Amino acid sequence: MIISYKAQIFTNIYRLHTQMYNDLNRNIPLIADSLQNDLSRNEFGGILSTSISYKFSSSLYGTITIPFEYVWMQRKDLNHNLNKNKGYTLFSPFLQLNYIISPRIKLFIIANHNQSIGGIQEDYSGYIMGNYRSVKRTGLIQSENRSTFGSISMDYKNPFTAFFGGLYFSFSNNWTNILRDYRYNGIYANEDGIYHPNSSNTVRGNLSLGKNVDAICSDLKLHVGFLYFNGLTLNQGEITKFSTQSWNISPSVSSDITKWLIIKYNADYRQSLQVISEEKKPVIHNFRQNITTSIIPIKKLILSLSFNHYYNSALSENTKSAWFGNIGFKYIMKKVEIMIDWTNIFNTRQFITSSYSNVMSYYVQYVMRPSEVLLRVKFKLL
Numbered sequence: 026m027i028i029s030y031k032a033q034i035f036t037n038i039y040r041l042h043t044q045m046y047n048d049l050n051r052n053i054p055l056i057a058d059s060l061q062n063d064l065s066r067n068e069f070g071g072i073l074s075t076s077i078s079y080k081f082s083s084s085l086y087g088t089i090t091i092p093f094e095y096v097w098m099q100r101k102d103l104n105h106n107l108n109k110n111k112g113y114t115l116f117s118p119f120l121q122l123n124y125i126i127s128p129r130i131k132l133f134i135i136a137n138h139n140q141s142i143g144g145i146q147e148d149y150s151g152y153i154m155g156n157y158r159s160v161k162r163t164g165l166i167q168s169e170n171r172s173t174f175g176s177i178s179m180d181y182k183n184p185f186t187a188f189f190g191g192l193y194f195s196f197s198n199n200w201t202n203i204l205r206d207y208r209y210n211g212i213y214a215n216e217d218g219i220y221h222p223n224s225s226n227t228v229r230g231n232l233s234l235g236k237n238v239d240a241i242c243s244d245l246k247l248h249v250g251f252l253y254f255n256g257l258t259l260n261q262g263e264i265t266k267f268s269t270q271s272w273n274i275s276p277s278v279s280s281d282i283t284k285w286l287i288i289k290y291n292a293d294y295r296q297s298l299q300v301i302s303e304e305k306k307p308v309i310h311n312f313r314q315n316i317t318t319s320i321i322p323i324k325k326l327i328l329s330l331s332f333n334h335y336y337n338s339a340l341s342e343n344t345k346s347a348w349f350g351n352i353g354f355k356y357i358m359k360k361v362e363i364m365i366d367w368t369n370i371f372n373t374r375q376f377i378t379s380s381y382s383n384v385m386s387y388y389v390q391y392v393m394r395p396s397e398v399l400l401r402v403k404f405k406l407l
Contacts, residue, residue: 039066070096084125105150143168161214187237204259225256243280271297310338
């Protein structure tokens with residue numbers, strides 16, 4: 026048995042001053058309070074932690090860590106009447122067990138409980154620039170969060186048959202004291218929240234298999250996954266129940282057929298279903314596949330080809346599928362490399378994605394560069 030103790034004290038000092046300026050004259054600031062932040066946040070605290078490692082037998086050993094944390098927080102915003110001081114006690118134990126069932130099979134069990142509080146990003150009462158095309162602010166209550174997590178996984182490896190596999194299952198429950206709401210007005214995004222303690226659950230499972238096949242010089246892999254999530258969300262001031270379930274299957278092959286030909290292929294099929302207020306939304310089917318090939322007919326010449334295909338059933342009929350392709354030539358001499366790249370050989374002009382998150386839907390359209398050929402030459406001077 027090994028027992029260790031650790032004690033530490035810490036302080037985090039944050040200062041944020043933001044100001045937006047007139048487009049026409051960058052020396053003239055905009056004086057509206059909603060466009061300014063003069064924020065300070067001070068955190069003082071300590072952590073006392075105990076860790077115990079114990080070997081039950083030659084094949085079973087475990088570790089448990091028990092940390093206690095206390096944080097005293099001071100928050101001020103001179104522009105938005107924020108002046109609050111509060112202390113928090115946080116308890117986040119962690120347990121891990123490792124069991125070697127046999128030389129080829131290993132079992133892992135993890136369980137933990139975690140407590141946390143929201144960071145300074147919840148204190149931005151005035152707008153700040155999120156990126157070059159949007160500004161955002163928050164009007165949130167200080168969030169308090171708890172999560173309980175447990176997982177079990179098993180790995181199998183057989184060096185004689187070159188076969189390996191893995192099985193994983195996890196469950197988590199997450200509790201928070203607030204519900205968040207997002208409102209958009211052009212480039213302005215507001216993140217607000219109300220005090221409403223709530224919890225959500227996540228169930229996840231994965232199966233992975235792999236095999237090296239010497240007869241065809243290939244590595245074969247297969248991944249199957251499942252995810253279920255349910256909880257509450259706040260949408261335009263209305264509290265809504267929602268759940269999401271999805272599963273996916275992802276095969277892949279990597280093959281060195283000969284010294285001069287290498288082929289790699291991978292695909293992913295994903296099916297997801299969302300239920301909002303007991304109303305089932307249409308099932309979304311996503312499919313992605315990629316194939317890359319390298320051909321080396323002679324030592325100094327390399328030909329590479331790649332093709333990508335994307336399918337999304339949530340899109341309109343003429344945009345459900347998108348194809349991309351690239352071809353490259355590379356010739357290597359003693360001090361010179363000549364490269365010719367032909368990109369977007371199908372001249373695909375747009376790429377569209379659509380997805381759901383909670384009760385929000387996202388639609389993104391990318392305008393692609395047209396098909397082009399590029400010649401590059403690289404020199405070595407020495």
